[in-house]
Amino acid sequence: MEPKRKRGGLVELYRNCLIRIVLPAVWCWPGVCFAQQEESQHNAEWQELQAETDPESFRENDEQWTLLQRYLRRPLDLNSASAEELQELGLLQPGQIQQLLDHRKRLGPLAAIYELQAVQGFDLPLIRKLLPYVMAGHGFAEQVPFRRIWTEGQHTLQLRYSRTWAGRGASFFPAPDKPPAYAGSLDKAVLRYRYAMGRHGGWGLVLEKDAGEAWLRKGTPLPDHIGFHWAVRRPGLLKCLVVGDYTINVGQGLMQWHGMAPGKSSSVMQFKREGEAARPYAGAGEFYFYRGLAGTLALRKSELTAWLSVRQLDGRLKLLDEESAAMGGTLLPAGYHRTASELEARGNVRQHTAGAIWKRRWAAGHVGVNVQGHRFAVPLQRGTALYQLFRFADDRLLEAGVDHAFTWRNVHFFGEVVRSSAGGWAFMQGGMAALSPAMDAGWVWRSGEPGFAGLYGAPFGVTGTAANERGCYGALQVKVKPNWLLSGYVDMFGFPWLRYRVGAPSVGSDVLLAVHWNPARHATVHGSYRFMERMQDKLREGHNVISPASYGRHQFQLRWELPLTPAVTWRVRAQSQVLESGPGWIAMQQWNWRQGRWKGSWSHAWYDGPPGEGMYLSGLGFPGDGTVNRFSGTGGYVRMQIQRSIAERWNAWFSWQYAGSRTVPQTIQEWRNGMLPEARSTIQLQLQYEWGE
Template sequence: MRFRLLIPLLVIFSEITAKAQTTEQDIIKELIENMAENLPEDYDFSELEERLLYYRSHPVNLNHTSVEELKTLLFLSPLQIHNLFEYMKRNGKLIDIYELQAIEGFDTETVQRLMLFVSLDQNTINDRITLYNVLKYTHNDLIIRYERVLEKSRGYEVLPGNRYLGTPDKYLFRYKYNYSNRISASLIFKKDAGEYLFNGPKQYPFDYLSTHVALFKIGKFKKIVLGDYSLQFGQALTLWSGFAFGKSPEISSMVKNGMGLKPYTSSNEYAFLRGASATINLFKNIDLTPFISYRYLDATVTENSDGLKTISTINQTGLHRTSSEIKNKNSTSQLIYGGVVQYQLKNLNVGAIAYQTHFNNTFIPGTGLYRNFNFTGKDLTNLGTYYDFTYKNIYLFGEIGRSIHNGTAFINGLLVSLSSTVSAVALYRNYPENYHNFFNQALSETSEAVNEKGLYTGLKINPSKSWSFSVYTDYFRFPWLKFRVDAPSDGYELLAQANYTPRKSIKTVFRFKMKNKQLNTDKSVPFNYLEDVRTENYRTEIKWKFNKSWGFQNRLEMVRYKKGTANTEYGYLFYQDIEYSPLSSNLSANLRVAYFNTASYNSRIYAYEDDVLYHFTFTPYNGKGIRTYANLKYRLAKQLDMWARYALFNYNNVETVGSYLDEVPGNKKSDIRLQLRYQF
């Protein structure tokens, strides 16, 4: 009965008339929610948001831009970028921004997004590197953030054995400097909940410290970075650090837009390099990117009977709260050195990658049979080559990677514009079980692109300005065993989504997603066998603006989960978002009230939550209860902003919330977050 009442209400909401426009925050939220559903709950996407907000105030001049700059606008596909430059090559510089609508592959949605971040105006700021310019024409951004769970969890009690040794407070200090995209620098300190604040074991003085200095366009040197940096080349099979998006309704995101060398300014503590790198233009069409990195990593290190220290796993969480986590901190070192050569000529781009990784301790795989092909030893050499080629309306791309003395993996695909309203993607991947790589983030069903074969196909149709349709299918097979999968297995995934936008102020989304995979049976049997696990999600939502100050979002999502012959589990989530953001006021706010009811954690539903600037939350809703949160932003002065957030889970019929050290008594769990931002 509830569903019958909710759906008509959603339809009624979609008919409300408004005049408000799409904002950059709407686009950022939509991009992240669509493209990053499978990443960790508190993953730091600040680099993406910061870049788009920077372009909002410093628009890209389309008549004086480059392929590298447009790649940072992640909603543009390689084919769209190519078509833009081909259009200007034939017709000269753009005279009016609305010419974008005449370029092949630029649908209405893409043009609306792009117009927020680009212009045709000539940048009059002098970008010469002089002492006067770097002091006067600069952009400084300082963020200070505090957060904590208000209830005291079990981990902070005086317990025998494992417990949290630090305080429940979480801090972030982040300073960034930028001069006209010619010089950049950053300094980041972070302390997670449960960690020591000052003077804890193995910290100086905060638990996490990151910094960099970068120079751009210095003679033959396109880029020079000292400190923390990331490398993103090809299709993420051989060398890719930092974040990479997975499967989503944005089917063009399946094609990686490698940005090469870039400074690392995220608070994520694992996927980056530390040392020095540069991109050098050797000849007209040939660039060289040599690099060297030396880091200490968290690892589980044990000593065998011969006194040899060995590594079983690398820990990627960056958490150092308990005695065991602190023991594992910086317990092994990683040295990486190598280079990338890239050749680009008109429609062809080809690159070659070679690098060596050395650890001071030896990797020894565990005893599980599924670990039989895991990496062993101290040294690993990776080689790879990648390409992309554009011919008319077809974009071909691929990469081959090899770990020396081990496996060879490859990925190949094409992106094609079938007409002005239809585009398609097809991608085949083959990652053998003995392919070893510590910087591999290619498209895959699991967290590691290894022991997998798959075929992905996607289609996007924009029949009118109001309607767009996206659909993809992905069939995957795992030739060897996996954790909790004691035999070769396979599965498939299907997503179909329809967007209806009758006005710029109203957007309705209908989505169906289904995944079928195999896991060991839960039954007590002499030998494990595999059972199909099928999860279906049904979603309908409406985003609408009542006027320039008030916005609303409603979502209803239902899930169906079934494993083998066990009883089917059901769950649903309904929420109402309210946003208040008047242009003439220093105050803005948003609020969510959500009701959820799922049978167990298996039928959980993930949803993106609005948060303070540069912080993103993907929350799993499971069990039964109500979720509320409120965000408040207030401009204290022209260059000083403050954010405050309060969030609460109120569960029904439970005596505790959470598990193990994160367990809190009662049926409520709440947290606060405070942030200051000073721009100067």
């Protein structure tokens, strides 16, 4: 008889939460909550949800964190900030940006930061989020002479190192433990240098080596990935110019969106894509960027952004015709070069890209016309599986579309429609409405044909691509009291063609209900329930037939953050989920403290779930790291992190983490042989030095 797994479920979650979390909370809950200014952890929830629904589309990009760190040093002036700069913050909805611009237009510059309370749509929780990054008090825009851009900025040099090995480890640098096929050591290192004069200009250099890759490339003292950019922004005709590595964001991401694109979360109104079209790129990811030249011309009420790029992409080559020796390729976006096969695929496919955006602005919004073309050195090939029938397969791709965004009274409309030369259309139309001072609503209709090809798209949806997806999303957000917020969404979607492990057209749904409570200035409590239903191929009992069947996931989540003293903050997250394969739960506590120039945190978690079904935690690593931890099976997790500021220019971080899990036997053979617990340790070190203005 096959051994049965002991299942925890909801009862086990509640018992563990009572013993490990709730009882300590009752014991140490203070009568007064002390204020503590901590760096905000942005987008953690939607990163976890993205990892659950579509981990392959997760992108390595810390540009948003770098931008916010720059505003910590040089706050954005709300009296002179443009709509694009306010969008870049990632903290404001389109309606709030428009209300701030209208307030400035009617009443003039903000007299002080406290005047934000008089702007419609700005409540105290939102203002507190903005405070570290903005300023107000004068109404002039900073005019920086061109020569000062390159002499009076700030330099930042950052080194990040990490290494992972099996077991606890007797030392920080144990003997190498890696598969023989790996070309290099398990060390991962990133060296980044950036110079910036606010938003006016700067340059940067990035060197990165992934775990398993060699330190030297082809015998030269160069790491695996090298990136460089030079950028300048000026008022006048030439608004922006970037040379080197850059990202391009177009419309609502149907055709092109290199940057981070938040998806569904309890922040139900954060679903519109916003940001500058061309931005310099200094991330460690090796796929979602262009290399070449990009610029923006400002022509009165119009803007023209154009870009040219030439890149060597990783791809596996295949002989298509022995007589003509024609070759075809398959792109590999991971960016790893560790094994012989990965090294063989390095830089095999040259890509030429050219594109342009013409945007006409009015007081109420804009209309943009977008076009982009790709040319590959070898034709790209699709797979042989039936669900891959409509995938892009050619050496040329042309995409063209139109996007728009307008505000009328208390309603904001936006959308995009794109046609690709591969033979498919993609469409999206959304809106947001302030139904009352305490109630907001949002909606998105989307539709993409199976033949649509958006190689770098990242639209709002389920799979992270516009092709082969149709759906309708509706959201509602209600402020019951100044410190109570209720939110929820319903997303009904379908896939008109086959998908991986789904042998027929399928449908699904996603529903979330969340409540957010601020009992004190820096104390938050958040609870949510989410139900997801999708289809997957399954063997029917009593029949030798595999057909799609629906499976659902119920997920309950509780988070809170509580300042216990001016120096200590307590964060908790507990989650339970019920799947067809069995129930699971995870509970995590994190203690953050600061004392003078020292800051630190201690995190520990317990988890129990079905093998192969992942549960995710984000925001436990270094600022800007963006790592999402995946837990499966049964086990525990511990992390210790320390930060030290030295002489206002140096910052040092050190982290050690240990995860021990037990894989439950799935077969009689595994049960007889015995399965030893799996353990893994990781150290991380980060040094940062800043000098200049």
